[in-house]
Amino acid sequence: MKILIIGANGYIGTRCLEAWDDAVAAEGHVNTKEDVLSLIDKHQPDVMLNAAGVRGKPNVDWCEDHQMETIVGNTLLPIIIAEACQERGVYLLHIGSGCIFYGDSHHVDKKWREDDFGNPVPVYSRAKWAADLVLSTLPQTAIARIRMPIDWMPSAQNMIDKLATYPKVIDVENSVTIVDDMIDVFYQLMEKRATGIFHVTNPGTLKHKEIVTLYEQYVDPSHTNEWISNDDLVKQGLATKGRSNNFLSSEKLKELGIEMREVHEAMEATMKKYAELKKQGVQSAEGPSC
């Protein structure tokens, strides 16, 4: 299965490119359908992964003041890529975000289902949701929503690095994505040519406090931070817009027989691996955080 990755220089794109022997990186920036068609004609992929997007630098608040760049990168670009893929009969896996849901769902278990409608306010989340709304109607297309990627590889985009460096951390609980499991699930979705929306989050939910406790246990016992409420994030001027916190259900993956590890098991294994790399002196790669 030859995989062509658009956005292969980004955080998620790079992790996928390095993990898959049968993946190649699309060169340059894509601005038009013709750009994508020529990439397809050159590389002749069986499937395409869209790992490109605009998340804001230094963080997602940037998107609030750069609406057009955010909309072009997260709504228009996926549509352009999808149009070219439809024209050439190439399967597309587009990376979506679980951050289109704010708070609890209307379901008894509070979890958001894949087909629930999003309720985002920030520009970034709205732009991601808009792409989901239209791409989810297409054949040969799937959307894999991820949340708060957690990785053993130190990186500015890794949730572990973010929580370890913030002096004030919000005390919240969420569905999250362990990157090793995500890479494996993306591959299986492409192999199966699955269609529709998938929540690529590990079963169970994780508190920021649990991540920090593991960090202090395995990486840095001298680490300290202040705990604040989610509302304090905006009240104290630490963010322009409140962040999404939610629980996602991953029923659609289960229906396909695709499993991810229970989140606490996967989290501890990831933190141990992360600690080993830190001991070897591996530093976080520079990059934007969201």
Ligand SMILES: NC(=O)c1ccc[n+]([C@@H]2O[C@H](COP(=O)([O-])OP(=O)(O)OC[C@H]3O[C@@H](n4cnc5c(N)ncnc54)[C@H](OP(=O)(O)O)[C@@H]3O)[C@@H](O)[C@H]2O)c1
């Ligand atoms: N990381 C997260 O926390 C997170 C959470 C949920 C969902 N996601 C989604 O996952 C996807 C990947 O995110 P990421 O964390 O890997 O972001 P990233 O590190 O910022 O990478 C995004 C990549 O997309 C590229 N790109 C932007 N516009 C492009 C265009 N027109 N043509 C080709 N490439 C383009 C960027 O290249 P340049 O830098 O050269 O512009 C960059 O290499 C995005 O769709 C994001 O919304 C990420």
